[in-house]
Amino acid sequence: MASSATIPPASLDQGIATLQDVSNLFYTRGWSVGTSSNYSILLNREPFQLLVTASGKDKRSLAKTDFVVIDRAGKILTETKEKSSAETGLHLMLAQDPNVGSVLHTHSVWGTLLSDYHGDAGGFWIQGYEMLKGLAGIGTHATREWVGIFPNSQDIPALAKEVQAKMHDERKPIRHGFLIRNHGLYTWGKDIHEARRHIEIFEFLFEVLVRRMSLR
Amino acid sequence: MASSATIPPASLDQGIATLQDVSNLFYTRGWSVGTSSNYSILLNREPFQLLVTASGKDKRSLAKTDFVVIDRAGKILTETKEKSSAETGLHLMLAQDPNVGSVLHTHSVWGTLLSDYHGDAGGFWIQGYEMLKGLAGIGTHATREWVGIFPNSQDIPALAKEVQAKMHDERKPIRHGFLIRNHGLYTWGKDIHEARRHIEIFEFLFEVLVRRMSLR
Amino acid sequence: MASSATIPPASLDQGIATLQDVSNLFYTRGWSVGTSSNYSILLNREPFQLLVTASGKDKRSLAKTDFVVIDRAGKILTETKEKSSAETGLHLMLAQDPNVGSVLHTHSVWGTLLSDYHGDAGGFWIQGYEMLKGLAGIGTHATREWVGIFPNSQDIPALAKEVQAKMHDERKPIRHGFLIRNHGLYTWGKDIHEARRHIEIFEFLFEVLVRRMSLR
Amino acid sequence: MASSATIPPASLDQGIATLQDVSNLFYTRGWSVGTSSNYSILLNREPFQLLVTASGKDKRSLAKTDFVVIDRAGKILTETKEKSSAETGLHLMLAQDPNVGSVLHTHSVWGTLLSDYHGDAGGFWIQGYEMLKGLAGIGTHATREWVGIFPNSQDIPALAKEVQAKMHDERKPIRHGFLIRNHGLYTWGKDIHEARRHIEIFEFLFEVLVRRMSLR
Numbered sequence: 001m002a003s004s005a006t007i008p009p010a011s012l013d014q015g016i017a018t019l020q021d022v023s024n025l026f027y028t029r030g031w032s033v034g035t036s037s038n039y040s041i042l043l044n045r046e047p048f049q050l051l052v053t054a055s056g057k058d059k060r061s062l063a064k065t066d067f068v069v070i071d072r073a074g075k076i077l078t079e080t081k082e083k084s085s086a087e088t089g090l091h092l093m094l095a096q097d098p099n100v101g102s103v104l105h106t107h108s109v110w111g112t113l114l115s116d117y118h119g120d121a122g123g124f125w126i127q128g129y130e131m132l133k134g135l136a137g138i139g140t141h142a143t144r145e146w147v148g149i150f151p152n153s154q155d156i157p158a159l160a161k162e163v164q165a166k167m168h169d170e171r172k173p174i175r176h177g178f179l180i181r182n183h184g185l186y187t188w189g190k191d192i193h194e195a196r197r198h199i200e201i202f203e204f205l206f207e208v209l210v211r212r213m214s215l216r
Numbered sequence: 217m218a219s220s221a222t223i224p225p226a227s228l229d230q231g232i233a234t235l236q237d238v239s240n241l242f243y244t245r246g247w248s249v250g251t252s253s254n255y256s257i258l259l260n261r262e263p264f265q266l267l268v269t270a271s272g273k274d275k276r277s278l279a280k281t282d283f284v285v286i287d288r289a290g291k292i293l294t295e296t297k298e299k300s301s302a303e304t305g306l307h308l309m310l311a312q313d314p315n316v317g318s319v320l321h322t323h324s325v326w327g328t329l330l331s332d333y334h335g336d337a338g339g340f341w342i343q344g345y346e347m348l349k350g351l352a353g354i355g356t357h358a359t360r361e362w363v364g365i366f367p368n369s370q371d372i373p374a375l376a377k378e379v380q381a382k383m384h385d386e387r388k389p390i391r392h393g394f395l396i397r398n399h400g401l402y403t404w405g406k407d408i409h410e411a412r413r414h415i416e417i418f419e420f421l422f423e424v425l426v427r428r429m430s431l432r
Numbered sequence: 433m434a435s436s437a438t439i440p441p442a443s444l445d446q447g448i449a450t451l452q453d454v455s456n457l458f459y460t461r462g463w464s465v466g467t468s469s470n471y472s473i474l475l476n477r478e479p480f481q482l483l484v485t486a487s488g489k490d491k492r493s494l495a496k497t498d499f500v501v502i503d504r505a506g507k508i509l510t511e512t513k514e515k516s517s518a519e520t521g522l523h524l525m526l527a528q529d530p531n532v533g534s535v536l537h538t539h540s541v542w543g544t545l546l547s548d549y550h551g552d553a554g555g556f557w558i559q560g561y562e563m564l565k566g567l568a569g570i571g572t573h574a575t576r577e578w579v580g581i582f583p584n585s586q587d588i589p590a591l592a593k594e595v596q597a598k599m600h601d602e603r604k605p606i607r608h609g610f611l612i613r614n615h616g617l618y619t620w621g622k623d624i625h626e627a628r629r630h631i632e633i634f635e636f637l638f639e640v641l642v643r644r645m646s647l648r
Numbered sequence: 649m650a651s652s653a654t655i656p657p658a659s660l661d662q663g664i665a666t667l668q669d670v671s672n673l674f675y676t677r678g679w680s681v682g683t684s685s686n687y688s689i690l691l692n693r694e695p696f697q698l699l700v701t702a703s704g705k706d707k708r709s710l711a712k713t714d715f716v717v718i719d720r721a722g723k724i725l726t727e728t729k730e731k732s733s734a735e736t737g738l739h740l741m742l743a744q745d746p747n748v749g750s751v752l753h754t755h756s757v758w759g760t761l762l763s764d765y766h767g768d769a770g771g772f773w774i775q776g777y778e779m780l781k782g783l784a785g786i787g788t789h790a791t792r793e794w795v796g797i798f799p800n801s802q803d804i805p806a807l808a809k810e811v812q813a814k815m816h817d818e819r820k821p822i823r824h825g826f827l828i829r830n831h832g833l834y835t836w837g838k839d840i841h842e843a844r845r846h847i848e849i850f851e852f853l854f855e856v857l858v859r860r861m862s863l864r
Contacts, residue, residue, distance in 0.1 A: 025708075034350035034416040058409070060241075107347060109423050117431055130800055130831035132757060134682035138800050142831065152346055154356050182357065183346035191708065196416045200682035207757050214646065214862045215765055250566035250632040274625070276457075323563060325639050329592050333647055368562055398573065399562035430646045430862065466782035466848040490841065492673075539779060549863055566816050584778055586788050614789065615778035646862045 007049055007069055007077065015041040015051045016067055018192050022104075023059045025196075031106040031203065032059035036184065040091045041192050042101045046070040050095055054082035065085040072096075090186060093164055100188045102195040107184035110206035115149050115179040117210075123148040123172060123179075126205050134201035135176045136194055147202070148178040177202055222295065223265055223285055231257040231267045232283055234408050238320075239275045241412075243283065247322040248275035252400070256258035256307045257408050258317045264288040266311055270298035288312075305372040306402060309380055316404045318411040323400035326422035331365050331395040339364040339388060339395075340419050351392045352410055363418070364394040393418055439501055439509065440480055441462040445644075447483045448499055450624050454536075455491045457628075463538040463635065464491040468616070472523045472531045473624050480504040482527055486514035504528075521588040522618060525596055532620045534627040539616035542638035547581050547611040555580040555604060555611075558637050566633035567608045568626055580610040609634055655697055655717055663689040663699045666840050670752075671707045673844075679754040679851065680707035684832070685845045687693055689840050690749045696720040698743055702730035720744075723745065737804040738834060741812055748836045750843040755832035758854035763797050763827040765858075771796040771820060771827075774853050782849035783824045784842055795850070796826040825850055 018038050026032040037059055040052040050070050051078040053059075068084045069077045076084060091103045100144055118124040126132065127144035135145060148166055152160045159180070167174045176198050177187035185202060189195035237254050242248040252409070253275055256268040266286050269275075273282040284300045285293045290308055292300060307319045334340040342348065343360035351361060364382055369375045383390045393403035393413050400416060405411035451471050458464040469491055472484040482502050485491075489498040500516045501509045506524055508516060523535045550556040558564060559576035567577060580598055585591045591612070599606045606632050609619035617634060621627035667687050674680040685707055688700040698718050701707075705714040716732045717725045722740055724732060737753045766772040774780065775792035783793060796814055801807045807828070815822050824846050825835035833850060837843035 030420075033420055034347060034413050036347060036350060058413070102293055107420070109420065109427060112345070112347075112424050116428070128761070128800075128830050130828070131682060131684060131760075134684060141800050142802075152344075152357050154358075161254070180347060182344050197682050197706075204678075204681055204755070204757065207691050210427070211432070211757060211858070212761055212764070215761060215858070246636075249636055250563060250629050252566060274629075320453060323636070325636065327560070327643055328563075328640050329647060332644070368560075368573050370574075378524060389454050396562070426643070426647070462852075465852055466779060466845050468779060468782060490845070539852070541852065541859060544777070544779075544856050545860055545863060548860070584776075584789050588792075601735070612778070614776050642859070 006198040007043060013041050015043055016064055020062045022192065022196055023062050026106055027060040031108045034109040038085045038087055038105050040103045042095055049077060050091065052084055052088055052091055055085040086156050089160045093160040094188050099190055101190050102192040103188045104195045104199050105184055105186050106199055108203055110203060110210050111179055111185045112182055113210050114206055115181045119149050119181040129205060131201055131204055134197055136189060146174065148174045150178060150180050151181045152181050223259060227259050229364045231259055232280055236278045238412055239278050242322055243276040247324045252303045252323040254303055254321050256319045258311055266307065267295060268300055268304055268307055271301040276408050305376045309376040310404050315406055317406050318408040319404045320411045320415050321400055321402050322415055324419055326419060326426050327395055327401045328398055329426050331397045335365050335397040345421055347417055347420055350413055352405060362388040362390060366394060366396050368397050368399045387412065424428055439475060443475050447475055448496055452494045454624065454628055456492050458538055463540045468539040470517045470519055470537050472535045474527055480510060481524065484516055484520055484523055487517040496497055499639050518588050521592045525592040528568040529618050535620045536627045536631050537616055537618050538634055542635060542642050543611055543617045544614055545642050546638055547613045549614040551581050555643040561637060563633055563636055566629055568621060577639055578604040578606060580606045582610065582612050584613050584615045655691060659691050661781045663691055664712055668710045670840065670844055671710050674754055675708040679756045684755040686733045686735055686753050688744055688751045692747055698739065700732055700736055700739055703733040715725055732806050740761055741808040742836050747838055749838050750840040750846050751836045753832055753834050756851055758851060758858050759833045761858050762854055763829045766827040767797050777853060779852055782845055784837060794820040794822060795829045796822045798826065798827055798828050800829050800831045800832060
């Protein structure tokens with residue numbers, strides 16, 4: 001086990017403080033209630049050090065000890081009594097991408113509704129909204145974004161593989177996020193700020209999509 | 217009457233502070249407006265000492281004096297001008313279970329709607345949601361939870377008996393919470409943290425269930 | 433003009449501080465946005481001194497100078513550059529009742545919707561909800577409350593007379609509050625705490641009534 | 649390039665502080681999430697100095713450096729690394745009106761829904777609501793307000809021209825605000841306080857209009 005001394009303490013403290021802030025924000029918004037959700041920030045690419053929330057913590061007010069640092073294989077690098085969440089496997093899979101510096105997983109009402117409504121179709125397109133420009137690399141509303149949906153599973157390694165296989169689908173690539181059916185949203189970004197922006201963009205658009213169903 | 221000196225002052229102060237915090241949180245969430253709701257924490261099992269909110273207090277900002285401590289029979293153990301709520305009888309019934317350390321009763325819009333919609337059926341199942349894993353003892357989404365509904369009554373002893381008779385129903389056991397029709401939710405946990413988590417889980421799922429009705 | 437010295441400064445300061453707090457709360461809840469709403473507290477019954485918010489102020493953050501004190505006829509008793517709201521006439525009418533110590537007028541989305549939906553019927557019953565017990569003098573859910581609705585008018589004296597004529601209607605008495613169509617809610621209480629409780633109870637029940645319309 | 653010394657530092661600091669406050673408020677309300685929205689305050693009419701939020705900033709917490717000052721042509725007058733938003737062109741067009749001292753552009757769920765629902769009609773009337781009196785110059789609910797809707801475009805100069813051509817339409821004048829389809833709201837006022845009031849009024853009425861569609 002690597003000693004925690006190999007982890008830059010400044011970035012560790014900063015990472016924890018940032019996730020504490022984001023966590024309280026998401027709890028207040030209703031996206032991370034009931035100890036749901038988990039969040040991660042890449043502290044270092046090589047050697048790989050991922051700061052991730054420990055399993056089952058109250059997201060309203062995370063303590064400094066409610067985090068673990070793991071390596072590429074998911075092994076905990078810090079001395080701690082905590083366990084990393086089972087879902088850490090999805091964070092690890094996503095953070096292998098050299099462009100990904102943060103992964104956020106939340107549970108919202110709007111996302112849950114859409115994940116079930118479009119579940120059999122395996123996903124849905126979001127098209128024509130200005131807010132899409134909040135997703136990295138999108139410069140116009142005149143585009144469309146595929147949000148993949150995967151059946152929920154407690155077998156996270158299998159789920160991670162299934163997601164990975166669809167990420168670069170030719171016709172329906174998963175570019176910024178996906179839903180797990182009746183479960184929640186995964187999104188990511190080059191850093192925590194971009195990842196949080198993606199959560200806000202998706203949640204806004206999810207709410208719009210559900211509410212417009214009752215407009216006619 | 218037992219003197220208040222027999223109640224450990226440390227846990228009493230801590231219990232009050234915790235309920236003040238939870239109370240303001242629930243008020244802000246809209247689950248405890250208009251002086252509705254009541255909350256309890258078990259201070260001691262033997263002799264039985266239950267800290268419970270006094271009747272009719274504003275949950276936005278509970279004062280230290282807005283609480284009473286009662287024994288197993290509901291007798292007030294502390295010197296106070298306050299009355300315990302009539303609904304204390306339900307708290308007492310639930311807290312007899314040696315695994316219960318806290319009982320929370322709230323009034324939400326979503327719960328009220330479901331309690332009436334499914335009232336004639338006596339309850340409803342919640343099935344297949346990842347958020348169910350936030351209820352103690354549930355480790356997979358592939359399960360279902362029965363939320364019993366009871367007709368509202370101002371006769372709390374009769375209501376408590378009726379609930380107690382259904383708690384261990386073979387086909388529809390009430391494991392984590394029940395609704396009183398057009399009234400509110402009761403849930404509980406081994407401690408206040410678990411009980412609050414249960415409120416958050418139920419409220420999230422209630423909102424999902426009501427909103428999905430307008431999706432088609 | 434009476435000098436402001438005849439108004440007990442302690443109760444004046446306390447009244448202002450309480451209304452500042454309630455005002456920010458209501459703004460945050462979405463019941464008093466866009467400088468809408470006005471609130472009053474009776475400082476003294478004889479001689480009659482009513483503290484009321486001045487016309488057109490931002491309810492998010494009322495300044496100490498955003499209030500006036502008026503007598504029974506609506507004459508301003510304090511040195512001020514402010515005007516009392518035109519709607520002060522309704523506050524004055526309601527505060528004539530010796531049991532009324534505070535009047536609150538708010539503008540909510542739910543109330544607006546119901547005021548139009550039931551506008552032609554002149555009001556609607558709220559029946560069978562536990563939350564009705566939050567209205568003063570109601571001790572059981574097994575009751576019903578009439579919420580009168582009046583056509584909106586910029587002629588406040590005429591509106592006040594019309595309301596007054598219906599307050600003690602034999603079959604549909606207005607006991608705790610009424611709506612003005614596509615405008616807002618008036619409620620009151622023996623003091624500001626009771627009046628605020630009534631707002632919270634009505635708003636909760638209004639939301640329930642509107643949302644249940646989409647349940648089928 | 650004019651030096652920043654020609655900009656009155658007092659009003660600059662005050663303008664920034666006011667927009668920081670409004671920005672956080674709008675973020676919290678859900679009208680400016682995901683770095684969307686931009687806001688401006690006129691610091692000086694002659695020479696023309698418009699304080700405007702820089703492109704792509706997080707509206708939850710704007711830093712002092714997240715602003716630029718521009719002249720009538722959109723040229724940046726302050727030393728800064730920031731860019732003004734492409735949409736600044738619409739702010740500049742609107743602020744040419746000598747009665748306009750502040751322009752606010754937000755992205756809300758309710759506005760997005762209405763902008764699409766009534767998009768083909770080019771706008772919609774809001775009629776008969778008391779809250780309309782919160783729009784400058786309106787003194788009675790017995791009026792109607794046209795909210796124009798324009799097709800979204802990334803060509804802001806063209807969009808600005810299109811809006812300008814419709815502002816003084818004889819039958820459907822745009823008096824206080826307009827929507828861009830599936831994008832957001834523009835409103836304005838003589839100062840930031842009036843402009844914020846207009847946002848709050850429109851958002852309230854947008855929510856009412858959408859929700860009433862599900863009432864029948």
